[in-house]
Amino acid sequence: MADQKEKTTKNGEKPVVKMRSMHDEVVKDFLSENETAKSFFKEYLPTEIVRNLDFNSLQICKDTFINRKLAKYFSDILYRIDLDNTGIFIYLLIDHKSREERFMGFQFLKYMLRIWELYLKQNKNAETLPVIIPIVIYHGPRQWQVNTRFVSLFNAPDNMKEYVPDFNYTLYDISHVPDEEIKGAVLLRILFMTLKYIFTPELRHKLREEIFPLFLELKNKEKGTEYLEVLLRYLTGSARNLPIDELNETVTQLFEEGGDLMATIADKWIEQGKKQGKDQGKKEGKKEGKKEGKKEGRREGKWDVVKSSLKEGLPIKTIERITGFPAEEIHRFKEKVVHPA
Numbered sequence: 001m002a003d004q005k006e007k008t009t010k011n012g013e014k015p016v017v018k019m020r021s022m023h024d025e026v027v028k029d030f031l032s033e034n035e036t037a038k039s040f041f042k043e044y045l046p047t048e049i050v051r052n053l054d055f056n057s058l059q060i061c062k063d064t065f066i067n068r069k070l071a072k073y074f075s076d077i078l079y080r081i082d083l084d085n086t087g088i089f090i091y092l093l094i095d096h097k098s099r100e101e102r103f104m105g106f107q108f109l110k111y112m113l114r115i116w117e118l119y120l121k122q123n124k125n126a127e128t129l130p131v132i133i134p135i136v137i138y139h140g141p142r143q144w145q146v147n148t149r150f151v152s153l154f155n156a157p158d159n160m161k162e163y164v165p166d167f168n169y170t171l172y173d174i175s176h177v178p179d180e181e182i183k184g185a186v187l188l189r190i191l192f193m194t195l196k197y198i199f200t201p202e203l204r205h206k207l208r209e210e211i212f213p214l215f216l217e218l219k220n221k222e223k224g225t226e227y228l229e230v231l232l233r234y235l236t237g238s239a240r241n242l243p244i245d246e247l248n249e250t251v252t253q254l255f256e257e258g259g260d261l262m263a264t265i266a267d268k269w270i271e272q273g274k275k276q277g278k279d280q281g282k283k284e285g286k287k288e289g290k291k292e293g294k295k296e297g298r299r300e301g302k303w304d305v306v307k308s309s310l311k312e313g314l315p316i317k318t319i320e321r322i323t324g325f326p327a328e329e330i331h332r333f334k335e336k337v338v339h340p341a
Helices: 022-031 034-044 104-122 158-163 186-197 203-215 221-238 244-258 261-288 291-312 316-323 327-338
Strands: 053-061 074-083 086-095 132-138 170-173
Touching (some): 022 034, 022 074, 022 086, 022 186, 022 221, 034 074, 074 104, 086 104, 186 221, 291 316, 316 327
Parallel strands (some): 086 132, 132 170
Antiparallel strands (some): 074 086
């Protein structure tokens, strides 16, 4: 299933493939990392299941089963793994809404049916269906109160329950788990701590004192750079209680002390900004067809670099070095265009 994508869902809706929300991007980038996924299952699945899983067989499937309408509220990842020499699926659904979903079991049932449909389509000679373990990760401010058994959705008398399908999904309510119980691999702890505090004023303190320092524990600095960049994009787009200037200051101070990790990311952003400005300058210059037009185009391109660099949180001194514009002009541009009153 990892190499094939379902073109449409059963009801004709297209699953989300390209349009990813900020939540979706950070969750999938972190939990699609093999060791992070293994760590999550080892820490949070029941022991009697974990002991029989063959983690060397773990595969991350590329299919998504959420339609576009719900993509703002949910992310999903499908894993395949062997349990007692039999292939099963673990279906991870991440709920980004501010309150628990009453009909989460029904949502799971729809997605599980789509998984089985795709499985039968790809395995024409199958005689049985694979087991699917459904897991929901929730990080809303309200504590989850909904019963996790599917049968609880029915008001059925006891003598009718044999006609009602039933299964249970595993719930992990991040927002209401004590910090000391958030365990596992470094990237897993970074992700879960960030999701827990993303909508809270405590995020500032947690980033500085607990979340960002975890990156310094990573032995693979190249991997750390990649995931820090993913996290910074997520924070920039989703953290309501964290100004970009403050985020930049925190990260710069920490990683100047911890090594060249942040510098690598800053250099990458600078190069992207230079390329954007160069391309924009050429485009404007050709349009004018004159030397003056080219000059103006390059200048406009540089202001595009200023705008994008400010949004990424680069220091004004760095932007001054890239573009050659005085810091005073950049400050005025920031107040007028990027953060207008």
